[in-house]
Amino acid sequence: MGAIRLENISAEFCLESVNLEIDDGEFVVVLGRSGAGKSTILNILAGFLEHSGNLYLDGKLINHIPTQKRGIGYLHQAIHLFPNLSVYENIAFGLKAQNFPEETISKEIEKMAKMLQISHLLQRYPKNLSGGEKQRVGIARSIVTKPKVLLLDEPLSSLDDATAKEIRKELKSLAAMFKLTVVYVTHDLEDATELASKIIYIENGKIQKITKKEVDECIYYKKTLE
Amino acid sequence: MDKSINILLKNSPILVFLLIWEVAGWIAATPLLPSFTKVVGEFYDLLISGILIENLGHSFVRVVIGYLAGGLFGIIIGILMGTNKSIETALKPLISILLPIPTLGWLPLMMLWVGINEALPIILIFICAFFPVAYATLLGIKEIPQEYINSAKALGASNGYILMRIILPLASPSIFTGLRLESGMVWKTVLAAEMFAIPTGIGALMINAESLIRVDVIMVSLMVLALMSFGFEKSIYALEKAAIGKWR
Numbered sequence: 001m002g003a004i005r006l007e008n009i010s011a012e013f014c015l016e017s018v019n020l021e022i023d024d025g026e027f028v029v030v031l032g033r034s035g036a037g038k039s040t041i042l043n044i045l046a047g048f049l050e051h052s053g054n055l056y057l058d059g060k061l062i063n064h065i066p067t068q069k070r071g072i073g074y075l076h077q078a079i080h081l082f083p084n085l086s087v088y089e090n091i092a093f094g095l096k097a098q099n100f101p102e103e104t105i106s107k108e109i110e111k112m113a114k115m116l117q118i119s120h121l122l123q124r125y126p127k128n129l130s131g132g133e134k135q136r137v138g139i140a141r142s143i144v145t146k147p148k149v150l151l152l153d154e155p156l157s158s159l160d161d162a163t164a165k166e167i168r169k170e171l172k173s174l175a176a177m178f179k180l181t182v183v184y185v186t187h188d189l190e191d192a193t194e195l196a197s198k199i200i201y202i203e204n205g206k207i208q209k210i211t212k213k214e215v216d217e218c219i220y221y222k223k224t225l226e
Numbered sequence: 227m228d229k230s231i232n233i234l235l236k237n238s239p240i241l242v243f244l245l246i247w248e249v250a251g252w253i254a255a256t257p258l259l260p261s262f263t264k265v266v267g268e269f270y271d272l273l274i275s276g277i278l279i280e281n282l283g284h285s286f287v288r289v290v291i292g293y294l295a296g297g298l299f300g301i302i303i304g305i306l307m308g309t310n311k312s313i314e315t316a317l318k319p320l321i322s323i324l325l326p327i328p329t330l331g332w333l334p335l336m337m338l339w340v341g342i343n344e345a346l347p348i349i350l351i352f353i354c355a356f357f358p359v360a361y362a363t364l365l366g367i368k369e370i371p372q373e374y375i376n377s378a379k380a381l382g383a384s385n386g387y388i389l390m391r392i393i394l395p396l397a398s399p400s401i402f403t404g405l406r407l408e409s410g411m412v413w414k415t416v417l418a419a420e421m422f423a424i425p426t427g428i429g430a431l432m433i434n435a436e437s438l439i440r441v442d443v444i445m446v447s448l449m450v451l452a453l454m455s456f457g458f459e460k461s462i463y464a465l466e467k468a469a470i471g472k473w474r
Contacts, residue, residue, distance in 0.1 A: 048376050067379040074380035080373045084395040084473045093391070094381030125473045145381060 002148035002181030004045065008053035014040040016205040017053070022198070024058075027175055027182045029196035030207075031189070037205045038185040042151045045183060046074050057148065070149075073142035073180075077154035079134050081126040087137050088122040094145035112140045116170065132163035139171065143178060150175065152184045156191060168194055260442040268442040269449070277431070282450060285416050285427040288344075289458075292351025293412045297405055300356045304363020308397070309389065314364070325361055329354040329415045337423060347419035347427070354415045355408045362404025366397030399474060402466040409462045413455040 004022040009015055014037045022028050032038045043049040047067035055062050062070060081090050088109060095105045113119040116136045126134060135155060142150060155171075156164040172195055175182050184195060192199050200207050244262050251261025260268070272278035303321075307314040332353055340346050370393060378388045420429025428447050435443035 046376065046380055048379075067376070068382050068384065070380075072380055074377060076373050076377065078371075078373060080371065080377050082374060082378075082392055082396075084392075084470070093378065093383070097378070097381055097383035097387050097391075127473065141377075141381070151380075 003056075003058050004149060004181065004183070005056040005059075006041075006044075006053065007056070009041075009044060009051055009055060010053055010205075011037075011040050011044060011049055011051045014205055015044070015051070018205075018207055020200065020207060022181060022183065024181055025179050027172070027195055027197045028184065028200060029192040029198075030183065030185045030200045030202055031187065031192050032202035033187065036202045038187075038202055039153050040205075041202070042074070042153050042183060042185055045149070046070070046072055046151055071147050073145065073147035073150040075138050075142045075150075075152050075155050077157050079138040079155075081129075081134055081137055081141070083126050085125075086122065087118065087124050087126070087129070090126070090137060091122075091141045091144055093141065098145065108144055109140075112144045115174070116140050131159050132167065135159060135163075135167055136170075139167070139174065143174060143180065146178065147180070149181045149183065152182065154186050154188075155184075156188070157186070171195065257439060258441055260445065265442050265445045265449070269446045272443065272446055278446070278450065281426060281428050281431045282454070285413075285420065285429070286454070288347045288419075288427065289351055289412050289416050289454075292348040292416075293355050293409070295348075296352035296355030297359050297408075299352070300359030300361075300404070301363050301401060303356075304360040304397075304401070305367065305389070305394070307360070307364045308367025309385075309393065318364070321357060321360055321364075325357040329411070330418050333419065333422060342423045344424075346423055347416050350415050350419050351412045354412050355405075358408050359401065359404040362400045363397060366400025367393055369400065370396045395470070398470050399466075402462065402470070406459055406462045406466070409458040410455045413451055413458065417451060 003024040004020075006018050006020040009018040009020075018041070030038045030041060040049065044051045044055065047062075047065065047070055051063075057070065081087075082093065085093065091109050091112060092105050095108060100108075109122070110119070113122055116139060118133065118136050118140065121129065121133055121137065126137070129137065138155070152171075156167060159167065168191065171182075174180070182195075184191065186192060202208075248262045251259055251264060269278070303317065307317050307321075329350055332350060336346055336349055340349055374392055374396065375388060378392050383391070416427065417429040417432070420427035421433045422429075424430055428451055432444050432447040435441075435447065
């Protein structure tokens, strides 16, 4: 389960009375220009930022639940793999922190690494990975703990087109396979049309829903993103 | 072949310096400028007689105790300041004011407060190591991007787990830099404390040699001090390589 409800959420200088409902298993893409407040929504959902209003996860108020207990996965655009840990240890980090038995950890990592085709990278350190490899490891680390909600902050922005396309496909199938509720922040229209089951457009801290067709036609893009 | 030429070229300034020293010693023919071979001979005599080992042992124990205690306490205070805003606000101005004071500036005060005893050089070395290591630890923690911490929190890690697995390792390059910079300074500090106040140790050996106009003994002491300081820094460097070389 991972249904989200934002009720009059405001954050200083960023968001203004945002109301939004995201159904369980939905893949929501949040579009908008730089500084529009897209990442602020993710930071509030993750519990990194102070806000007013109420935030619900599966009908439960989570305003005061710390990040660690929210059951979310989070991937920032710069990925931020822990440089002091090998790929294996990076992916294992969340499971170890939550005291999973070693046997379960190694099984889960093996499964995840196979799925994302990174089995050959497990002993490497992040400094020896390419951008695409880092992205795959970051995704594996975020979902291996089986979060209810996955928050992605422009995860493909630093990749070349071919790699971005490949990872976009993998993300879509992983989200479906794990029945994840995904909130995906981007300014890339291709990301939105290919991934989203719902598209949210945000400008000056206010949001509105738009259709894929509108994005396809670049109506909003021409009007507001350019 | 190339390798041996490289080694020769690299060490040639030292060889030239030793050669000039040797020749100057022979030409001057005065106890005020003993030749290099005379100093080496004196080194051997001091070693065999046990005088050098005994004094070096005193200095070494003081340096190790003061350095480890000061370094460890510096790391703890640095972590507390780096992870707790209130502690940082309370302590940082104090540390910023005390940090620039040269360690030997504390000597007269400590002589009055602590007295002239075994604790004096250890406390001075403690001060020498503490402030820079505390500051380096704080800076190391402050330089860690918040996103690492956020990612770790989102993965369900407790604050203690994040401290041990992320914050400390990522701050360690800065901590090691602080430790390495002070590894030479602590030997200078122990030398000064022993010269002024303590009757044992390499510094005391030097000051006694000065009163007997034994320049050869002074030179032996200086060479030993240089070697110890160099060895200490290299040891910290090796420790740093072993601890963080794999991922840095």
